[in-house]
Structure formats: C-alpha cells, structure tokens
Amino acid sequence: MLTGLEEKILQCITMYITQNGRSPTLNEIGQLLQIKSKGTIHRYVESLIKKGHLQRSGRNWRGIRLTGEQDRKWTVLPLAGRIAAGKPIEAISEQYEINFSEMLLGPGRYVLEVQGDSMVDAGILDGDLVIVRETQSANNGDIVVALIDNNEATLKRLRKKGDQIELIPDNKSMIPMVYLADRINIQGVVVGQARMY
Amino acid sequence: MLTGLEEKILQCITMYITQNGRSPTLNEIGQLLQIKSKGTIHRYVESLIKKGHLQRSGRNWRGIRLTGEQDRKWTVLPLAGRIAAGKPIEAISEQYEINFSEMLLGPGRYVLEVQGDSMVDAGILDGDLVIVRETQSANNGDIVVALIDNNEATLKRLRKKGDQIELIPDNKSMIPMVYLADRINIQGVVVGQARMY
DNA sequence: ATAATAGAGTACTTTAAGAGAACTTTCAAT
DNA sequence: ATTGAAAGTTCTCTTAAAGTACTCTATTAT
Numbered sequence: 001m002l003t004g005l006e007e008k009i010l011q012c013i014t015m016y017i018t019q020n021g022r023s024p025t026l027n028e029i030g031q032l033l034q035i036k037s038k039g040t041i042h043r044y045v046e047s048l049i050k051k052g053h054l055q056r057s058g059r060n061w062r063g064i065r066l067t068g069e070q071d072r073k074w075t076v077l078p079l080a081g082r083i084a085a086g087k088p089i090e091a092i093s094e095q096y097e098i099n100f101s102e103m104l105l106g107p108g109r110y111v112l113e114v115q116g117d118s119m120v121d122a123g124i125l126d127g128d129l130v131i132v133r134e135t136q137s138a139n140n141g142d143i144v145v146a147l148i149d150n151n152e153a154t155l156k157r158l159r160k161k162g163d164q165i166e167l168i169p170d171n172k173s174m175i176p177m178v179y180l181a182d183r184i185n186i187q188g189v190v191v192g193q194a195r196m197y
Numbered sequence: 198m199l200t201g202l203e204e205k206i207l208q209c210i211t212m213y214i215t216q217n218g219r220s221p222t223l224n225e226i227g228q229l230l231q232i233k234s235k236g237t238i239h240r241y242v243e244s245l246i247k248k249g250h251l252q253r254s255g256r257n258w259r260g261i262r263l264t265g266e267q268d269r270k271w272t273v274l275p276l277a278g279r280i281a282a283g284k285p286i287e288a289i290s291e292q293y294e295i296n297f298s299e300m301l302l303g304p305g306r307y308v309l310e311v312q313g314d315s316m317v318d319a320g321i322l323d324g325d326l327v328i329v330r331e332t333q334s335a336n337n338g339d340i341v342v343a344l345i346d347n348n349e350a351t352l353k354r355l356r357k358k359g360d361q362i363e364l365i366p367d368n369k370s371m372i373p374m375v376y377l378a379d380r381i382n383i384q385g386v387v388v389g390q391a392r393m394y
Numbered sequence: 395a396t397a398a399t400a401g402a403g404t405a406c407t408t409t410a411a412g413a414g415a416a417c418t419t420t421c422a423a424t
Numbered sequence: 425a426t427t428g429a430a431a432g433t434t435c436t437c438t439t440a441a442a443g444t445a446c447t448c449t450a451t452t453a454t
Binding site: 222223224235236239240243256257258259260 | 431
C-alpha cells in the first residue's frame with residue numbers, strides 16, 4: 001500500500017521516464033513536486049524500491065528503473081480510427097496500434113530537415129522531417145537522397161532507365177533531371193516523413 | 198545503461214559513420230561535441246565498447262564499428278542536417294537531435310488515419326497518420342478534429358468569428374463551412390503528422 | 395499519547411565529465 | 425626503410441552534480 005507521497009513520486013518518475021527516456025534525478029523530482037529536500041525524495045524512492053514498484057541499476061545517476069513491462073511502449077499509439085470529411089470517425093473495431101518504432105529505429109536511420117518545395121506534391125513540405133535509411137540501392141519510385149558528382153545532395157524520386165538515372169521532383173513546376181548512372185550516388189531512401197505542429 | 202555523454206557520443210558516431218562512411222577520429226568527435234580532451238572521448242568510447250554498443254577493428258585509425266544489435270529504442274534520432282536541392286547536405290554544427298517522443302506521447306494522444314484530400318495543401322494526404330491531442334480548446338489556425346452536430350467528424354483548420362466557427366479545408370477546390378459555435382465540438386488538435394513509406 | 399507521514403536541512407560519499415600531459419602506435423610521404 | 429605528423433592510449437588531477445545517511449520538526453490519524 002502506497003502513501004500519498006509515494007504515489008505522487010511514482011507517478012512523477014513514470015511520467016518523466018516516459019517523456020524523457022531516462023529517469024529523473026532526485027532534485028528534478030523535487031522540483032516537479034515542489035519539495036525542497038532531496039533527502040526526503042531519497043527516502044521515498046528507497047521505500048518504493050523496497051515495496052517493489054521501482055528498481056535501481058547500481059548507484060548510477062539517473063539509475064531508477066520501472067518494474068514490469070510498462071515501459072517500452074512509447075513508440076506505440078492507439079489508432080483510434082479513420083477520419084474523413086462529413087462522416088463520423090470510423091471506429092476501428094479491433095484494438096489496433098500504430099508502432100512508430102518500425103519507422104524510427106533500426107541501424108543507419110537518421111533525420112534530415114527538408115528545405116525547399118521540390119517534393120510538395122508528395123506531401124513533403126519545406127521544414128518537414130524525413131527519416132532516411134542509409135542504403136546504396138533503391139527501387140524505381142523511391143524517394144531518395146542522391147548525391148550528384150559527389151557534390152550536390154538532393155531529395156528526389158528515383159527512376160532508373162538503363163544506364164541513366166532520372167531524378168524527379170514531385171512538383172509540377174519543376175522538371176526532372178537525367179544523369180548518367182555513374183554520376184549519381186544513392187545515399188539513402190526515405191522511409192518516413194513527419195511534421196510537428 | 199548509458200550516461201548522458203555516452204549516449205551523445207554513440208549518436209555522434211552513428212551519425213558520422215552514416216554520413217561519411219567511416220568512423221570519426223577521437224578529435225573529430227570532440228570537435229562535434231565541443232569537448233577538448235581526446236582522453237575523455239577515449240574513455241567513453243572504451244566504455245561503449247565494453248557495454249557492447251561499439252566495436253573496434255584492430256588498432257587502426259578510424260577503426261570504430263557499430264554493432265548490429267539494436268535493442269535500443271530510438272525515440273530520438275540524430276538530425277543529420279538540412280537537405281535542399283542542388284546543395285550538399287548542410288551539416289549541423291552542433292549536435293542536434295529530434296525527439297519524437299515529444300510529439301508521440303503525453304496524455305490523451307491518439308492517431309487517426311486520414312481519408313480524403315481535404316487537407317492536401319497542408320501536406321496531409323490521403324492515408325497519412327495524424328497525431329491528435331485530446332482537448333476541447335483550440336486556437337485559430339489549428340488543425341482540429343471537429344464534431345458537427347454530434348454527428349459528423351471532420352479534420353479542418355479552425356477559425357473562430359464571434360459566435361461562429363469556420364472550418365476551412367486546406368484544399369483550393371473546397372470551400373470553408375461556417376457554423377454556429379454551439380453546433381461544433383472540438384475533439385482534439387493535430388500535433389503531428391506522419392507517413393511511412 | 396503515539397505512530398505514521400511529510401518535509402527541511404546538513405554532512406558526507408560517489409559518479410560523471412572534462413582538461414591535459416606524456417606516451418605509443420599507425421600511416422603516408424619521402 | 426626512415427621519419428614526422430596524426431591518431432590512439434594511459435594516466436592524473438579537478439570540479440560539479442548526484443546520491444546516501446542522518447537529524448530535527450510539524451502535522452495528522454488512530
């Protein structure tokens with residue numbers, strides 16, 4: 001059975017870890033809970049560990065761990081349904097989840113911030129983030145990060161034509177460019193796109 | 198369990214290798230991270246090797262290798278730089294990172310799959326996912342999930358005009374709709390958008 | 395009254411992070 | 425093959441911050 005403060009501290013730690021991916025320091029917990037003495041915090045964290053609601057990895061800083069499997073779910077959000085104009089939200093019958101980790105993780109993933117409008121018709125706007133998977137090989141129709149003459153980098157849609165490579169902007173007001181294959185170096189393909197408001 | 202610096206160094210190395218195809222020297226890592234002492238860098242690289250997050254091929258220069266294992270959850274990805282057509286990737290001098298958990302989590306977040314083209318000019322295409330934060334209050338210009346007459350749901354940009362509410366599609370071929378405020382129920386605001394390829 | 399809860403505060407120990415010196419090894423240009 | 429510069433290695437020293445272990449006090453419920 002937890003006391004009021006223990007409950008608050010446990011919640012605070014859970015929230016902090018969920019949001020920041022690492023545990024808070026005692027002082028940070030204190031700040032969030034308006035408690036000035038880290039000695040007090042320490043006492044209750046110890047108590048929570050004794051009661052089995054928390055764990056500690058060694059004596060490291062930020063070494064508090066949550067017990068159970070409640071962690072590891074941060075990249076998963078519930079898919080509530082589909083929304084279309086003029087209709088109620090079409091609820092998804094089964095419980096369905098979107099796992100962003102598929103897109104986000106894996107070796108060789110990195111993010112580029114897009115400048116310019118060359119891909120607007122593909123819904124990639126100026127300032128958007130694209131998640132790129134590093135690879136040399138790409139298929140027709142992929143959006144790729146291409147290096148031209150080992151000099152210019154650009155984000156375009158790829159089309160191979162024999163020994164030629166066409167880099168196609170998804171923007172009606174721009175024209176595709178055609179290069180000999182050996183001038184083009186594929187650096188990666190776009191596996192995701194994200195925008196934050 | 199990685200310390201803050203270990204985390205930073207691991208990401209820095211990952212980013213460098215992804216971009217340059219070879220591992221950085223200790224001094225280069227130091228430059229990127231604003232750390233003057235290569236002895237310090239060395240200590241943490243060794244620690245990362247011991248913890249299994251890095252490998253070293255012999256005693257060569259630039260001999261750091263990434264281990265394939267990736268049980269690490271990356272809600273944080275390195276921001277490698279900005280990409281614009283016709284220029285090299287503009288490297289980011291400081292160590293920037295994109296934290297997707299800001300967008301993804303927090304109380305009352307859920308995902309909707311968008312059907313239809315009513316927001317294409319805002320870069321939200323048919324089939325895209327939008328991350329919605331549940332709230333009753335929204336500001337002018339927000340993209341909101343609105344319930345009309347407790348019946349139809351729709352995704353539109355919001356404009357309040359006295360006791361009227363205007364729901365504006367971001368699509369030139371569609372026209373805004375105006376309602377009395379009491380017919381409209383704001384269910385949430387869009388805080389993020391994502392697409393997977 | 396007394397035990398449990400909640401908090402302040404002080405003193406001490408440990409860890410993370412960084413600077414830097416001195417040394418060895420690797421690599422590439424002669 | 426020699427050699428000098430760059431890279432890596434091994435130390436020590438320092439500081440700031442985090443964690444630990446107490447004591448003392450106040451409030452509240454039994």
